[in-house]
Amino acid sequence: MPTRPRPLPRPPTTPHLFQPHVGRPLRAKRLKLLAATEVLPHRHPWAQLTFSRAGAVRMTAAAGTYLVPPSRALWIPPDVEHAVTAVEEAELITLYLHQPRGRCGPGVPAAEQAPWRECRVLEVSDLLRALMLELDATPEDPLRPPPPERLQRDRLLAMVILDELRRARPVRLGVALPRDKRLRVLCQAVLDDPGRHRTLDDWARGSGASSRTIARLFREQLGVSFGQWRQQVFLTRALTLAERGTPMARIAGELGYASASAFTAMVRRTVGQPPSRFFTAG
Known part of the structure; x- marks a missing residue:
């Protein structure tokens, strides 16, 4: 039952x-x-x-x-x-x-x-x-x-x-949320498990809209590309993992980055600081 x-x-x-x-x-x-x-x-x-x-x-x-x-x-x-x-x-x-x-x-x-x-x-x-x-x-x-x-x-x-x-x-932490219901459902799925899919096509399959429509909605409603938006999600997720003492290489792998250096470059580009400084600030 x-x-x-x-x-x-x-x-x-x-x-x-x-x-x-x-x-x-x-x-x-x-x-x-x-x-x-x-x-x-x-x-x-x-x-x-x-x-x-x-x-x-x-x-x-x-x-x-x-x-x-x-x-x-x-x-x-x-x-x-x-x-x-x-x-x-x-x-x-x-x-x-x-x-x-x-x-x-x-x-x-x-x-x-x-x-x-x-x-x-x-x-x-x-x-x-x-x-x-x-x-x-x-x-x-x-x-x-x-x-x-x-x-x-x-x-x-x-x-x-x-x-x-x-x-x-x-x-610079915080993730913008859209008004469109289809896009909001997709965004919530990314927030819950940001490393589940690698491409927008994969994420769009369960949203009821094409990847082209999703990309357009991101630009129209949030003013950024899907990739730029997801970087902020990665950053907030990485911050939680770092607080638990998770090694940087493991954080990079969990978020789908090919190497720790690629992840480090994303963090530096997004917040202007290396992970070693950003994740230990306070």
């Missing part, structure tokens, strides 16, 4: 218990996720920074998907719908930032707001990581407000965190 697939676990979303405000403009939330756990699409009026202390998660926000391994964090502006899928067992620290009306970035001047109005992947320094771990992550309880000394400590930590966040280097 056939059985139904087991539903993925879905933890409750509780951002309202950590809502930032003028009195506490920076709040921290900690969450452990089992592999394949999904957090359903949601949005809130404050900005968010998600950092994975252990494991990797995929966050889909706006028109793109982003891999968040331990050495990076994802910035999500206010009111942007986003969802989370745990690629593996993960432990997240999420910062919620109160934003004055019309502002988006972490206390940056108006002239520097533009980059912070989009989702962006940021490097996480040792200092920023340590500061986030020090923040109080207790849910809000109106009947038992935190003691003044804890609030004072969080305010001091927040000042340094925001300064460190403003200094964080953006990383």
Whole structure:
């Protein structure tokens, strides 16, 4: 007798218990996720920074998907719908930032707001990581407000965190997602197993469209070729494998590269750094 697939676990979303405000403009939330756990699409009026202390998660926000391994964090502006899928067992620290009306970035001047109005992947320094771990992550309880000394400590930590966040280097990670349903299904298949096929013809066979149509849709909707788009997928997949200590030659082979040197050339061409530096940044 056939059985139904087991539903993925879905933890409750509780951002309202950590809502930032003028009195506490920076709040921290900690969450452990089992592999394949999904957090359903949601949005809130404050900005968010998600950092994975252990494991990797995929966050889909706006028109793109982003891999968040331990050495990076994802910035999500206010009111942007986003969802989370745990690629593996993960432990997240999420910062919620109160934003004055019309502002988006972490206390940056108006002239520097533009980059912070989009989702962006940021490097996480040792200092920023340590500061986030020090923040109080207790849910809000109106009947038992935190003691003044804890609030004072969080305010001091927040000042340094925001300064460190403003200094964080953006990383060209993130994979754009299309509107066309056929193309989106193909893109999801590549994200799930990027090394399964080598050519666009092979990928197109299960999409219901010809490879010529798929190539045109990539140009029209994403502004890049299939090959350029898949390089970003390879890069995010390689980052996860590198975080697990996978040797570079094995990463290259799993992603279908003929040699480690060919893979190294792709990484250097895409992000302007060799793998030895890019995969150990933070």
